[in-house]
Amino acid sequence: MVSGRKSLEFWYYARLATASLPANFLPALFPGDPTMQVINEILAKCIVEHEKDCLKSADELLGLVDQAIAFLRSPGLRPSAGAPWLCQVCCKGHYMPQGPPIQVEQPSAARAKFRVHVCDNVDCHRVELFWKDPARS
Numbered sequence: 001m002v003s004g005r006k007s008l009e010f011w012y013y014a015r016l017a018t019a020s021l022p023a024n025f026l027p028a029l030f031p032g033d034p035t036m037q038v039i040n041e042i043l044a045k046c047i048v049e050h051e052k053d054c055l056k057s058a059d060e061l062l063g064l065v066d067q068a069i070a071f072l073r074s075p076g077l078r079p080s081a082g083a084p085w086l087c088q089v090c091c092k093g094h095y096m097p098q099g100p101p102i103q104v105e106q107p108s109a110a111r112a113k114f115r116v117h118v119c120d121n122v123d124c125h126r127v128e129l130f131w132k133d134p135a136r137s
Ligand SMILES: [Zn+2]
Pocket: 087, 088, 089, 090, 091, 092, 093, 094, 119, 120, 121, 124, 125, 126
């Protein structure tokens, strides 16, 4: 339905295109559209081959849908790892990680490290810094 097709073959929502079969994977069908990754994350928990991999209740699905709606109403929020992250300033570019973390000296504390992400839109280049928790490195 989201892709514009009438039906989905079995549980193959994540299939990439092959020589004889079209892609079903929404992020591949709509590259650069972060909403497709959000939809795909819901599909991954609803369209499954094995029952054990499926959500257990409509309440669980409602929770996922509510989270997706909140995310989609707030462009620029960081999606799950690996998904394109839309710039919250220009809403055109995507944040790209830049090299190793940078270190900042603090007079009364240990060095702080930050991960740097820069918007790839040449008219924007917004920078986002994220503290790198030393306990998690
Ligand atoms: Zn930007």
